[in-house]
Amino acid sequence: MKAKERIGFFLCECSQNISGTVDVRKIKDELKELPDVVTAEVTNLYCSKEGKIEIIKSIEEHNLTKVVIGACSVKQHEKTFMAVLEEAGLNPYFMQLVNIREHVAWVTSDKDKATAKALALLKAAYHRVYFHEAFEKKEIDATADVLVVGGGLAGCEAALNLASEKRKVYLVETRPSLGGQASKYESSFPSLECCSCMILPILQKVVENPHIELLNYSDVEDVVGFFGNFSVTVNKKAKYVKPDKCIGCNECVAPCPVEIPNENDDFLGSRKAIYFQVAGATPFIPVIDKENCLRFKGQDCTKCRDACMFDAIDYEDKDEKIKLPVGAVVLATGFQSFDPSLIPNLNFSSGTEVYTSLQFERLISNTGPTSGKLVKRDGTKPKSLVMVHCVGSRDKRYKNYCSNVCCSVLLKMSSQILKENMAEGIQITHLYRDLTIGSTGMEEMYEKLSDEGVRFIKISNPNDIVLQPEDGKVHVVLPEKTMTADMVVLATAMIPNKKAEKLIDMLMLSRDEEGFVMPTHRKIDALATPIEGVFVVGSAGYPKDITHSVIDGSAAAGKIGSELQPGKKLEIETLISTIDEEKCSGCKTCISICPYKAIGYDSEKGVSVINEILCRGCGTCAVACPSNAITVRHFENNAILAELGGLL
Amino acid sequence: MTETEFEPKIVAFVCNWCSYGGADFAGNMRLQYPSNVKLIRVMCSGRVDPEFVMEAFRGGADGVMILGCHPRDCHYLEGNYNALKRYTMLKPLLDQFCIEQDRLYLDWVSASEGEKFARVVREVNERITQLGPLDWGKVLDARQGGEV
16 A cells, blocks of 8 residues: 655754653664664754755665654744755655654653653654655746726725836726725815825826726726636726817816716715716816716707817717736725714704714815805804714624724814814814824824813713704704704714625625625734735725825735736645545535635536635645545645554 | 553644644743643644544544634634534534543634643543543443444
């Protein structure tokens, strides 16, 4: 049954670390007596330069076919000794490293017991190496081009950092223009710096970068393939405006007879059917919203085309599907606001003086529906403003988490109102549970606001207050008292962008209980995902502010840049699972259990097929396979059972 | 051999990423634990086939341990959950073979839990020692006696 092997043992004394407790010389003599063992040697330190040379010489001298090394942890020196075998011309997998230091010498004070244990482990390894097979490193062709989905700041930053002479970036944005949520804000915290001034140069760089293909007003329809070799189908929605002719003069917009709620203002203001996403949008070219345009509802309206002086309106424009080969995907799909109407006691509905924080951002923005004038719906200036923190947050009934950003946003908006004197003598009151203002400069902002008379009232749970809108005012009912405000702002939780769900599912990514994309590891690998080559940045991963979204974008670019280099092949995991087609019954059990979606189905052959690029060799499929058709390289059943048999 | 002298044979399947590291850490801390517990490294606790466990009992093990990463910590995301499912399924089946359920043990040991590694090894060793040797003669007699 066993092939004729020439096996060598190398027992390390690790100075006294091993030999102080384990009698390696006695073991050596016993091991020498085993069949097929041609040498058993002891030295002081096999990981030293001299020690390595001893192993290499012995392998050559004795013409060894398999090697068992008794030394330290595989974590410390498995790679070291694999390299030694390679240098000696042996396949690196023809070796088993037995940990007789951490797992024996250091944990067993009784010398006889330690020696017996070490001997048992070495014998087990001896039985195992008969089943060791040779494996070679494998490389595959890959494209270094990258797809970035989402043109917010995280996505733009990733695209800018990735794009180069040798690497093309496709930036897909579902809306007409770039900038994401940040393009809605007038100012940013803590400096109250003008947000447009801060972000527009970044967006402009994206548009001007020759290595970024901007696919705005487009959607990802399909993604197939794997790391290094994805194929993406993108639908470029018809814009009905020729980008090469339009100069962004805005003449076409006013004549449009359609008025619909403007999603860019979180439905606070209205827009036309032909529209710019926001004043100063990048790119600054309008699109015709087919859903609402009268022409596409069968009416013979040509008002926008009549107004256009550049012949830029093209009603015949069509959707266009394109296929893009990319090596990696960056998901930067962002967040949206929690819907406060889900909290019944807040009585949230449009037309009242209660606003979400995103709506309020628009209300105090120069590009918003009131051109930055802080006024109530009746046009009068508010004298009192109540800001409610944690709406829908930190509450098991709604969203359990803290969005990290909202407290700072409310402080920022308060500061902006006071600094710009947007409403003379306004009394601002914050109702909060805890203040989460960890960013630089926010503590100072809080102190300044307190000094300026902004009231901060701590309440047990903001989600329990009752709001009663009445005649352009809002009664805010707290357990102890009721106050009346001209306007109320709700700092609603940041939730994952619902429009991205289909894509997330298409990429086979997992979402946590709140819907955010699960990374490989929340702390130490928070941008990579279990689907190799797919990265998640910005608030698609969890709520983040601008700073952290931008950092994410750069960091993901760095990870991709180091893993996927233009012109270079990808080295793939050697120790993966393989399927014996003869034995596979095609039951697909393995497909459902694989955490990396690395197993597909060959319907012609009726068997499961492992994608060797995606498989990471955990081996859970091998256990699940009812036909024993799956083998895990280097951890095959017979190797493990041989080791087990040797131990017992 | 008297009851107090009995030293059980215990095999512990440890995952490469967490529990093997936990055992390493126990070593670094020089924590002493019984030498009759011997480790077999697999890449993931999800690689531990119930067949390996049964083969261990058949081959003479008095106890078998499966140690993996803590829930949510699995290097391969879900392997430890699969290990848990298989363990939960296998455990009651042991009764059918007249193997006491307590002879099989599953736990989570992270790479920083040297203390826990040494502790669970000691505890399981104590428990198996109290159970005594896995007596296959008794097992077979019981089966033939129709007790199963």
